[in-house]
Amino acid sequence: MNWFSATEYGLTRLVFQRGLAAVYLVAFLAAARQFRALMGERGMLPVPRFVARMPFRLAPSVFHLHYSDRFFAGWAWAGCAVSAALLAGVDSLLPLWGAMLLWLVPWALYLSIVNVGQTWYSFGWESLLLEVGFLAVFLGNDKVAPPVVVLFLLRWILFRVEFGAGLIKMRGDACWRKLTCLYHHHETQPMPGPLSWFFHHLPKPLHRAEVAANHFTQLIVPFLLFTPQPVATAAGSLMIVTQLWLVLSGNFAWLNWITIVLAVPALRLPGPPPPPSAPPLWYEVLVLAVAALLLFLSHHPVVNMISRRQVMNRSFDPLHLVNTYGAFGSVSRVRYEVVVEGTLDTAPHEDADWREYEFRGKPGDPRHWPRQFAPYHLRLDWLMWFAALSPGYAGTWFGALMERLLENDRDTLKLLRRSPFPPDEPPHFVRARLFRYRYTTWRELRETGACWERVYVREYLPPTRLAGVAQRSS
Structure with missing residues (x-):
């Protein structure tokens, strides 16, 4: 034949x-x-x-x-x-x-x-x-x-x-x-x-x-x-x-x-x-x-x-x-990012020592230049992008993520670029805030060395401790 x-x-x-x-x-x-x-x-x-x-x-x-x-x-x-x-x-x-x-x-x-x-x-x-x-x-x-x-x-x-x-x-x-x-x-x-x-x-x-x-x-x-x-x-x-x-x-x-x-x-x-x-x-x-x-x-x-x-x-x-199949049937005009922070302070005041968790792929610190990861798939980072679009995309897993961060869960921290807390000292509180990100201009890049400029938008998740997160995710 x-x-x-x-x-x-x-x-x-x-x-x-x-x-x-x-x-x-x-x-x-x-x-x-x-x-x-x-x-x-x-x-x-x-x-x-x-x-x-x-x-x-x-x-x-x-x-x-x-x-x-x-x-x-x-x-x-x-x-x-x-x-x-x-x-x-x-x-x-x-x-x-x-x-x-x-x-x-x-x-x-x-x-x-x-x-x-x-x-x-x-x-x-x-x-x-x-x-x-x-x-x-x-x-x-x-x-x-x-x-x-x-x-x-x-x-x-x-x-x-x-x-x-x-x-x-x-x-x-x-x-x-x-x-x-x-x-x-x-x-x-x-x-x-x-x-x-x-x-x-x-x-x-x-x-x-x-x-x-x-x-x-x-x-x-x-x-x-x-x-x-x-x-x-x-x-x-x-x-x-x-x-x-x-x-x-x-x-x-x-x-x-x-x-x-x-x-x-x-x-x-x-x-x-x-x-x-x-x-x-x-x-x-x-x-x-x-x-x-x-x-x-x-x-x-x-x-x-x-x-x-x-x-x-x-x-x-x-x-x-x-x-x-298909992709990008719609394109966002504005970039939002969820920034996750924790503190060792016993009271979650605004002037507490809040420290930012750094993810591997998603934008965080404006001075951190993006790296190449594809074809490797950073699944948590991708879902964090969806979470910034709407809290509805994060409803099934975001509370559990915060709970694991409060526990300094080793497997969860391996998915991050850096945790601001030592392994034996987990934070007392964590919170999430929404920021608007935009690329800097050529002039801003030369002057500041930052590829992103970000502006605080609103609270995404209020300061939460372990018991509160456990209750939310149950």
Whole structure:
């Protein structure tokens, strides 16, 4: 069945698989290093509490059967080990069925984590990694040529990622249609990177050109993914360049990198194809059956895309096989940040010695220049950005965070850049205040060395001690 195999895409498959394995590795590493404070037995949103009220059929996960922090840690580190093995190319040493089973392992491992991750794992790139990871199981190894249908299904995912994001922008904030969103976006995005300040200060005509180029890449170029070569390669390459531009301008976890990896199947990379054997019949039948299932399930995101009430980042099945994506349907004009402080004083007066907690990625001290963390995902920092937008985003976990800070909880403090208190001397009170942040000008940067200027807005959480927080979060 010559139509089944794409013999000239052997190198394309290799690059895609190694890139996907690298993203898997980063995802499992973040889970292993952050889970205890976020959703461990004493975490802010404990997994045991979640699985007790969530039916298995709605969120299938091994943690419905058993949970302990040690078991979760072993699960996440096992994901790191399998991802590293795939990155090293172990799948190419196995028979076809063995390679497929090996690729199935990280998908199953990560599915169990995402389905109990609650708010911490509510980001669109979690479902994207699972959708892409499931399809990668059927891409095969160098024992057979890549199946044409799988390569096109990967392009179909990329089409939905880009076109869906383009539609949500055009239907959402008017600034996208006016080409003015980037007047604000680099300053108000969830987690600025080390170059975001400079991107913000680019001339406004260039910002408008950036938005226009974004619309072209997301609304026109996706259709070219399904055209003959070399047009499809040009389309995929343009998407990769656009994503690299986003990598430079901010910290978006692994969203940009998984999108770059997803664009690779559109490329026909140079190099001699491997000498594949004919694919076994069972493999052809399995691939075609899975393709038919995924195409059938795709009617959900298609209906969502053409709907005037299009939603972003939603999964339509508990296995995250087919999902809808999108980002920044609206852009904030003003940046707010929640600043958390504590004091050792026994009375929480305004003139007490309030000391600020410093987070790793989110803006805090105006003199601290943002650092590059992506593709690593700082989940608490991202949720703090949402908390600043509205207290409603913080209702399930913010009280627990304050309680852990009052206890000097070691796992929670590991998520921060710095605690102002020694390990054996926790604060008596903590509080949270809302500030408005803006980038400094070139002149202000030269004079003060600060990249941010902040102004106090209002109290976010009044001074609270341990008993009060415990009562609030119960």
